[in-house]
Each structure stands twice: as C-alpha cells, then as structure tokens.
Amino acid sequence: MSPGRETIGIGMVGHAFMGAVHSHAWRSVHRFFDPPLVPRLAVLGGRDETRARVAAAKFGWEDVETDWRKLVTRDDVGLVDVCTPGDSHAEIAIAALEAGKHVLCEKPLANSVAEAEAMAEAARRARERGVRAMVAFNYRRVPALAHARNLVASGALGEIRHVRSVYLQDWLSDAQAPMTWRLRRESAGSGALGDLGAHIVDAAQFVTGDVITGVSALTNTFVKQRPAENGGTDEVTVDDTALFLARLSGGAVATFEATRFALGRKNAMRLEVNGSKASLAFDFEAMNELQWxxxxxxxxGFRRILVTEPQHPYVGAWWPPGHLLGYEHTFTHEVADLLDAIGAGTDPAPSFDDGLRVQRVLDAVEKSAAAQARWTSVEET
Structure with a gap:
C-alpha cells in the first residue's frame, strides 16, 4: 500500500469471466494510478464454496462467502462489485446500497426497466448519505473512445449527422454450441441486445453526448433450441441478433446492429460518427487506434491516430508511446475513476441513471420489434 492512503475493502459477487477481469483491475489499479483509496480484495462471493475458494486463491481474494447477503453487510467490505447474471443485479445492488456500501454493477444494469428504475432510485437515496454507485460500461474507458468523445465535445466534427455502430461476435454460430444462462430470458433478460447492444448504445451516447430518443427495430432468433447440460435440448428464449434505426437528441440519425452470429468476427465493436467537418471511426479489434x-x-482519406500518447486519456499511467494497451486495462481505468469519485465525494459516471437510460432504449427496441418495427419513443417506454 502507498503511504498515507486509506484502504477500502472490496466484496465481489461472482467469479466467472467478469469476475476474473474485475479481480485483475482491483489488484492492479493502485500500482499504476494514484487513487485516494487502495482496494483490498476482502471477500469473494460464490454459491459453491469449493469453486469460490479455488477462484479466491487464483485471483488473490482473502476470504469467501457463499451467501451474498452476508457479504454485503460485512464490516470489512466498503464496496460491493456485482459480477453476476442480470437477474440478481437489482436485489444485490439495492441491498448493498441500503447497507451503506458503494456499488459497481456490471452491465446491463438490470433485466427490466422496472428493476433499473428501482436501482436508480436506491442509488439516489444512497447518494444523500455519501454512498456512490456506478454501472460498468468498460468501453467508455478505452483510451481511443474517450479521445473520440473529447474530439466530438471540442467541436472538431462540427454538427453530428450520422452514427453507425455494430457489435459483432460469432461464438454462437454453431447450432450445436451448448445452452448457457445467456440464452435464457429469466437469467439474461435478453440476448445479443442486452449483452452487446447495451455496450454500443452507451458508447454512442457517451461519444456524441446525445441520447437516443426513438427506435425502429427488429430482432431474430436463428437457433431456437440448443443441447442441454444433462442431455436433450433446451429452448432459447432470447434474441440472437438485434438491429435498429434510431434518432438522437441532437438531430443525428443512427443505426445499430448486435449479433453473436457474425461468423469470423470475434469482438468487433465498432463506432463511426460523421459530422459536418470531420468523421471518426473506431474498431475494438484495433482498440488503440482511431480513424480520422x-x-x-x-x-x-481517413488517417490513423495511434492513441498511445501520454496526453491521451488514461495512457500516461502505462507504457511509452506505441506500446499497446488491451481489454483488461479498460477495467483498471473503470475502477480508478470510481475510486477517484468516492474519494472526492462526487458522482461517478456512468451512473445508475445512465444505466437506466440504456435500459429504456433496450426496452424500446424490444417493443418496436414486437410491433413489427413500429417507431417507438424511448420516453414512452
């Protein structure tokens, strides 16, 4: 621990994919940044004690709990990190906030607008007691996307006219890929829409500074049944892909596509913004670059901006120019910003209200798709 800095005990619920990258962020943040609070990996929550202890030993956690209710009330926990499927986000986050713990919650904020509204209201009440809450849209912390936001805010693009964003993966292209919780509505809320679409909705709103006001959408499920864990098949109850048109509050028009069936695309999260003076484009598979x-x-023609200079967002804490950053760094940036906000007594971004705003867009997309692409106002959902 750095001299003179207080510690804050972290309690994290969930230890799968997101748990691994969040653990890495909590372990490393104070070694590269200078947060006012140094995180201590106090307790890891998991339903199976054996698996939780294996994960705790692997990722560096001091203790484990098999009941998240005990975790959120422990005296040695000051911040609760929610890395579970969406169906438990609301219950865990609200309980933690009511227990006086700061909260970081994975995206999408919830599985429904009603749950997201309850979470946002709990965060507002907690804020009055100095307790902070943030939703984990980590792509905001990609230096190139943060730089893109700064370019738009500076007026360098002029009037924003077009936004087009896609998030393409292919890990479900094989119809024999087994069933997972991400393919069940009761646990995931939605499919590619919530898993991937939430990211590009937030990224578009973050970079442009505008919000989505209405959508016209369609969704599709290509593979309706998948092999079950215990033999037989299970029904897929979420979308495999979502596509929609949108209008932004500043007058721009936008297109969005999210799918886990784009064969050959592994993690192609892309955003392009066209203005009256300039255009920019980003592709996460070349995450250290912007096209300008x-x-x-x-x-x-377009030229490449290599976003690795020390004056670019977050980059100065890491390596010399040209030495590239990776996916895991975005989570370190995320928790650095959260710890800075807690230390300063200010509201972190994206807030639970920001997460609710994304949830309203996702809800409008589903309603529009159910109504055969009828134009649906986000405010009316």
Whole structure:
C-alpha cells in the first residue's frame, strides 16, 4: 500500500469471466494510478464454496462467502462489485446500497426497466448519505473512445449527422454450441441486445453526448433450441441478433446492429460518427487506434491516430508511446475513476441513471420489434 492512503475493502459477487477481469483491475489499479483509496480484495462471493475458494486463491481474494447477503453487510467490505447474471443485479445492488456500501454493477444494469428504475432510485437515496454507485460500461474507458468523445465535445466534427455502430461476435454460430444462462430470458433478460447492444448504445451516447430518443427495430432468433447440460435440448428464449434505426437528441440519425452470429468476427465493436467537418471511426479489434477524416480533394482519406500518447486519456499511467494497451486495462481505468469519485465525494459516471437510460432504449427496441418495427419513443417506454 502507498503511504498515507486509506484502504477500502472490496466484496465481489461472482467469479466467472467478469469476475476474473474485475479481480485483475482491483489488484492492479493502485500500482499504476494514484487513487485516494487502495482496494483490498476482502471477500469473494460464490454459491459453491469449493469453486469460490479455488477462484479466491487464483485471483488473490482473502476470504469467501457463499451467501451474498452476508457479504454485503460485512464490516470489512466498503464496496460491493456485482459480477453476476442480470437477474440478481437489482436485489444485490439495492441491498448493498441500503447497507451503506458503494456499488459497481456490471452491465446491463438490470433485466427490466422496472428493476433499473428501482436501482436508480436506491442509488439516489444512497447518494444523500455519501454512498456512490456506478454501472460498468468498460468501453467508455478505452483510451481511443474517450479521445473520440473529447474530439466530438471540442467541436472538431462540427454538427453530428450520422452514427453507425455494430457489435459483432460469432461464438454462437454453431447450432450445436451448448445452452448457457445467456440464452435464457429469466437469467439474461435478453440476448445479443442486452449483452452487446447495451455496450454500443452507451458508447454512442457517451461519444456524441446525445441520447437516443426513438427506435425502429427488429430482432431474430436463428437457433431456437440448443443441447442441454444433462442431455436433450433446451429452448432459447432470447434474441440472437438485434438491429435498429434510431434518432438522437441532437438531430443525428443512427443505426445499430448486435449479433453473436457474425461468423469470423470475434469482438468487433465498432463506432463511426460523421459530422459536418470531420468523421471518426473506431474498431475494438484495433482498440488503440482511431480513424480520422478531415479535408477535401481527390487525395483525401481517413488517417490513423495511434492513441498511445501520454496526453491521451488514461495512457500516461502505462507504457511509452506505441506500446499497446488491451481489454483488461479498460477495467483498471473503470475502477480508478470510481475510486477517484468516492474519494472526492462526487458522482461517478456512468451512473445508475445512465444505466437506466440504456435500459429504456433496450426496452424500446424490444417493443418496436414486437410491433413489427413500429417507431417507438424511448420516453414512452
């Protein structure tokens, strides 16, 4: 621990994929950044004690709990990190906030607007007692996307006219891929829409500074049954893909596509913004770069901005220019920002209200798709 800095005990619920990257962030953040509070990996929560202890030993946690209710009330826990499927986000986060614990909750915030509203209201009440809450949209912390936001905010693109964003994966393309919790509505809330679409909705709103006001959407489920764990088949009850048109509050029009069936695409989260003066484009599979266009003439074209200079967002804490960052760094940036906000007594971003705003868009997409792409206002959902 760095001299003069207080510690804060972290209690994390869940230890699968998100638990692994969050653990790495909590372990490393104070070794590269200078947060006012140094995290201590106090307790890891998991339903199976044996598996939880194996994960705790692997990731560096001091203790385990098999009941999240005990975890959120422990005296040695000051912040609860929720890394569970969406069906338990609301219950855990609200209980933690009411127990006076700061909360970091994975995205999407909840499985329904009603749950997200309850969480946002709990966060507002907690804020009055100095307790903070943040939703984990980690792509905001990609230095190139944060730099893109700064470029838009500076006016360098002029009037924003078009936004197009896609999130393409292929890990479900095989119809024989087994059933998981992500394919059940009761646990995941939705499919590609909530898992991937939530990210590109938030990224578009973050970079442009505008919000989505209405959508026209369609969704589809390509594989309706999958092999079950214990033999036989299970019914897939979520979407495999979601596509929608949208209008933003600043007047721009936008298109979005989220799918886990784009064969050959592994994690192609892309965003392009066209303005009256310039355009920018981002692709997470080249996450240290922005493509930038500004100019006219027969030789004009996009050029590459390598976002690894120390003056670029977050980058100065890491390596010399040209030494690239990776996926895991976005989570370290995320918890650094959260600890800074807690230390300063300010509200972190994205807040639970921001998460609720994304949830309203997802809800509007589902309602529009159910009504055969009828234009659906986000405010009316």
């Amino acid at each position: 266009y500004e100019g006219t003439g027969t030789e004009a």
